[in-house]
Amino acid sequence: MTSPAVEIVDLVKRYGSTAAIDGLTLSAARGAVTAVLGPNGAGKTSTVEICEGFRTADGGTVRVLGLPPASAALRPRVGVMPQSGGVPPAARCGEWLRLVSRFHARPLDPGALLSRLGLSDHVRTPFRRLSGGQQQRLSLAAAVIGRPELVFLDEPTAGLDPQARHACWELVGELRAAGVSVVLTTHHMDEAERLADHVVIIDRGRVVAEGSPAALTGAERQLRFRARPGLALEELLNALPIGSAAKESPSGHYIVEGQVDPGLLATVTAWCAAEGVTADDLRIERRTLEDVFLELTGRELR
């Protein structure tokens, strides 16, 4: 059996006396997209940089494609997109990508890749004069040009406009379809829900939950609306079928969970009418990863 793309067991990383990573265990399957989701400072970048061989762990074991992260043999097989920088400011966009391509035996065509990422008009533009989003896209291009087996993308869509973000998502989809293993970090739950086969939610250097987006958010739907803060929910709960739940979180935002059907909707609106309030922005939706994170940690994701 082949080893997973990434296998981390009990990883510990300390900076001074604080543990940035505190016993983290996760596994990223080959050929799948694994999203490491968490707020800033959760330990995402430290974890990825240890896998990339940039930092050394203080404890635990890490295997990348079955090898220790610092192995020279991994360098051609693994593509890396750092969170920022890594390119000389005066280097021209096209030159940099051509340079990285020349380190590889069977690279993609730099011109085609630049065109694919909408950078064709900036081939001769120095890196420092590219916009933040263009710099990100060049960095993404450099990560995949060598046709790696595994790519690490550290916050690949940070600072991208919606259009570029979708282009990036599309590219990740193509990598997956071609059999490339992808490990990406993000604090955008929509990104993780949309791209990932497997989501690992981390907070304070530990895994707090993991699974497919569907498994994490659950199948059940919920009803949400906004109204005057401080409504008494007991009456509503009494009227709802057993097994339902209702809560106000945050203030003025109400969530009703349970068997969301026309009967439940009617009960809720009738209760609103009795309370003399108009439910604003009433909608039925699934739980988001944001909700899951909030429930697990009591903190907002961003």
Add this chain to the structure above:
Amino acid sequence: MTTPTLDFTPAPGAAPFPRMVLAQAGAEIRGMLRNGEQLLLTMIIPVLLLVGFSVAPLIDVGGGSRVDFLAPGVLALAVMSTAFTGQAIATGFERRYGVLKRLGATPLSRSGLMLAKTVAVLAVEAVQVVVLVAVALSLGWSPQGSPVAAVLGCALLVLLGTAAFSGLGLLMAGLLRAEATLAAANLVYLLLLAAGGVVFPLAKFPESVRPVLELLPISALTGGLRTVLGGGALPVAAVAVLAAWAVVSLVLAARTFRWE
């Protein structure tokens, strides 16, 4: 916008080592020749010093033609500006911008990167030598002795000088922040330009400090080049001083260098 189809199917592999090194060396050379401040240091200042002090009777070279005295000194200065000052500053900023770290994630090994930097420094030095020799000859410079001995002697001295100055430059870039490296490298350049026999003969300095000044790598290089290009035999003392600086600085640089 056209969307060419790209085959992302994994096909990893490192390029042959020489191709990686040449590609990186090419990028380093382009970077050096494109940087205005670096060109000022490596080309414009040496040429201006050579022309200015050769034409205007500002210095007393103790008999003989001024250009015969200045040409070897300015060649030594050119080596120092590229191998030491330029390399220290460029490497300091590469670390600051995360370039060294990013390159560390490519198949190019660290030894490959160091080799590429050396190739690039030697290539830029070759351009400097061609330009400075042409300017000096047009100013009436007449090197003495057998051309073969002169070329071989100069090549050995320049290689040793390049090793010594590269070691010092990388040592400085490895220890200091990028901005501090920028300031310190320029200061050291100026001090060594003034006190290393480049344009001001060491004979003009007080007797008490001369033995110390003669141990500077720049003095060994200027003195050695001057002797060889004046028709003399390769001076063992200069070779020994440069070799000692090269060994000490490269060992220290290798021990202290931080990649990020």
